[in-house]
């Protein structure tokens with residue numbers, strides 16, 4: 011067990027080093043001179059030279075990489091070219107809004123995807139199975155930016171039941187502002203008993219989180235289905251049936267417990283790459299999170315911000331994957347005790 | 349004591365609809381068990397013994413399997429007609445089963461204790477505590493060392509023999525009338541086989557159960573069974589009480605089986621003197637299915653199917669000879 | 670030598686037969702057939718685009734300011750955009766752009782991934798180790814994020830978008846080819862070629878490569894959906910195809926400004942993306958299921 015974890019941690023270090031090499035390379039092939047973009051339009055040559063020295067751009071590449079790594083290790087991701095504020099601070103400020111969305115979305119994906127997958131496996135090759143399959147593949151295939159807009163047309167413009175975007179209604183936020191405790195609006199509103207704000211937060215959360223959840227829902231349903239199909243062929247399922255255990259218990263307890271591993275791995279991956287999903291969903295729902303922060307940086311060619319976010323998100327992705335693997339290893343009695 | 353039939357199977361047909369075609373795994377099998385006896389069911393691997401047993405409890409995976417026709421009469425009811433929830437009351441409660449593969453027949457993510465208790469709670473309306481007590485009791489009846497510890501262990505932590513003991517504990521704890529043991533020892537270490545068999549037989553007697561013992565080992569049949577059904581390629585070819593079967597086997601297949609009785613504890617070289625293999629179960633065969641391999645086959649055997657006939661009282665055989 | 674060639678041929682024949690059987694199995698599933706149908710329509714549309722499009726010049730980008738933002742109707746079934754261009758024409762021409770771009774990505778991916786897989790599988794040892802570790806490392810990152818970072822640094826244009834999508838994607842092909850090569854290496858016809866004294870290169874390219882191409886082609890077809898979605902996503906962020914060329918992702922993005930009132934611009938171009946990706950994924954799903962139910966859905970990352 012310990013050896014497994016250590017092995018994975020070494021691999022993690024290796025992957026992260028590779029990641030830094032990639033972002034370093036990318037930041038050096040950016041067409042415009044970083045020094046020039048640091049200074050803004052039309053700098054004087056001697057100014058450029060000074061900044062080049064200041065940024066260490068006159069040193070050989072490996073020295074530059076060493077500097078780069080040193081800065082990264084100290085949490086220094088550089089400054090935004092536009093606002094001249096540290097990138098890490100920007101990420102930190104925008105993170106809670108995104109996490110809010112992502113956690114809700116993964117929750118939706120799990121609670122819809124798993125039961126669908128289980129039922130679809132149980133009813134293999136029936137109409138229900140085909141419909142579920144269509145539903146999951148459709149979820150995986152739909153471009154989230156388009157789905158978001160369709161939701162806005164239907165639920166905001168036509169039906170008028172959900173707001174078009176944002177995290178909370180401006181008026182509500184003025185009348186009964188949320189006291190920030192955790193940074194998660196719904197939770198903060200709940201803790202402080204701020205019902206008006208809670209209601210507004212939730213109604214703002216629904217459309218974006220469903221959009222963000224679509225891809226994961228499809229993937230989780232499919233993964234659950236295929237693992238369940240395998241598990242349902244196992245001898246111990248026949249044993250359970252032979253001893254009169256109810257079909258419901260067999261499906262949702264005896265079989266699902268065995269099928270949950272790959273499903274949770276999938277969920278972990280889904281959660282991690284929801285970060286990329288936020289780019290599109292947040293942009294369209296005016297959600298003030300990391301996605302919006304990134305997309306704005308892309309529109310404004312703010313390279314340090316793009317690179318910083320790439321690093322942080324990739325680290326997040328790799329670490330979440332590792333955490334899921336280790337958690338599963340710990341949860342599996344065979345590995346835990348063996 | 350009058351011979352009371354506890355369970356009888358009538359003209360059971362269980363087919364599998366696969367890509368290669370319709371596999372007639374069980375093709376018109378009938379047999380019955382009398383209260384208190386042990387019925388041995390023998391035959392080569394793949395001849396449909398397990399499928400028959402699973403059909404009794406209607407556990408055939410469907411698709412691809414389907415019980416096409418036949419009756420399973422138990423306590424005056426045809427199990428085929430019971431709704432599924434009534435069927436569930438019979439499974440484990442009235443008829444219980446031990447499987448061939450102790451390695452895979454227990455759920456790997458639950459402890460032995462929780463799997464046993466769950467079944468006992470379900471069928472005997474016990475509280476959690478009582479069920480646990482009962483499970484420990486049954487485990488020690490199955491000669492498990494330190495049953496309290498075993499309760500907390502997961503299947504993979506036990507040896508094959510121990511797992512099979514746990515399965516037996518589960519089957520016996522249900523106080524069911526009929527115990528179907530599907531090759532309970534085949535997958536085990538040779539040294540353990542005899543132990544487990546003895547244990548099963550002894551406990552069966554203690555608990556007064558009727559048993560269907562499925563095996564491909566005539567040695568086990570000779571030791572344990574009162575009556576014997578010999579199956580070949582999805583059909584019953586001979587049925588007799590154990591003495592007359594061993595004294596005067598009629599069907600050439602049975603005779604061939606006799607010649608190759610594996611000795612308990614030796615590797616089994618099965619039917620080595622009979623050439624050929626079992627015909628693929630999806631082939632249509634008009635004559636006797638054994639004819640191709642039969643040393644005494646006549647021309648008639650290839651054309652016409654021999655019907656079961658009673659050669660002596662209680663001794664049925666499907667052969668023209 | 671002749672014998673050995675025959676063996677290779679035999680192998681192909683068998684494979685062909687297998688695929689035919691697989692095809693029958695695949696088409697049994699109505700959804701898969703549906704996917705295949707849409708793909709056929711899509712390919713036909715792309716091939717005949719200039720003839721099918723009612724206003725081909727508008728499809729290529731010529732504006733027509735007299736008819737701006739016309740709702741769907743008789744003259745313009747899907748309406749027109751803010752520059753008065755017929756949406757239907759742009760979608761049809763866009764089908765061509767999308768397919769071309771997706772095929773380009775597949776070719777790049779194959780050009781990088783397949784030789785690396787061949788080398789890794791055939792030589793094994795250290796070379797294999799290095800290549801596969803590198804591949805694993807790239808697979809450890811979220812691919813769309815990597816692609817975005819790459820285009821953002823290289824500068825937004827179609828070529829860079831193609832490169833950016835290919836870079837995180839080739840390792841899948843390296844893995845696929847490598848596993849094929851490892852199993853083929855031991856086969857009779859390769860052994861006999863070696864016995865005859867054929868050179869390594871010859872064995873690799875004449876004997877092994879042809880035999881691993883068919884799974885690569887199948888895989889490439891199935892990956893089209895993912896690639897088209899990625900291209901559309903980059904296009905939507907302004908990092909892919911540049912205007913005035915027609916691109917579905919760009920069209921959805923262009924329509925965003927107006928879509929609460931002039932809903933048709935984004936809606937119809939989005940439907941085009943959705944249906945295309947759906948079709949490829951349905952086909953892929955069915956193929957994978959038919960080939961081996963145990964093969965899990967390969968993890969398609971966004």
Ligand SMILES: Nc1ncnc2c1ncn2[C@@H]1O[C@H](COP(=O)(O)OP(=O)(O)OP(=O)(O)O)[C@@H](O)[C@H]1O
Nearest residue numbers: 364371373392393394395396397398399400412629
């Ligand atoms: N799930 C299934 N799908 C298709 N065919 C099956 C299935 N289960 C059983 N069969 C077929 O039914 C036939 C009988 O199988 P069965 O398991 O009853 O044999 P058996 O007599 O128990 O043999 P063994 O001694 O190996 O346990 C086999 O030929 C097998 O091909």
Ligand SMILES: [Mg+2]
Nearest residue numbers: 397398448530
């Ligand atoms: Mg069997």
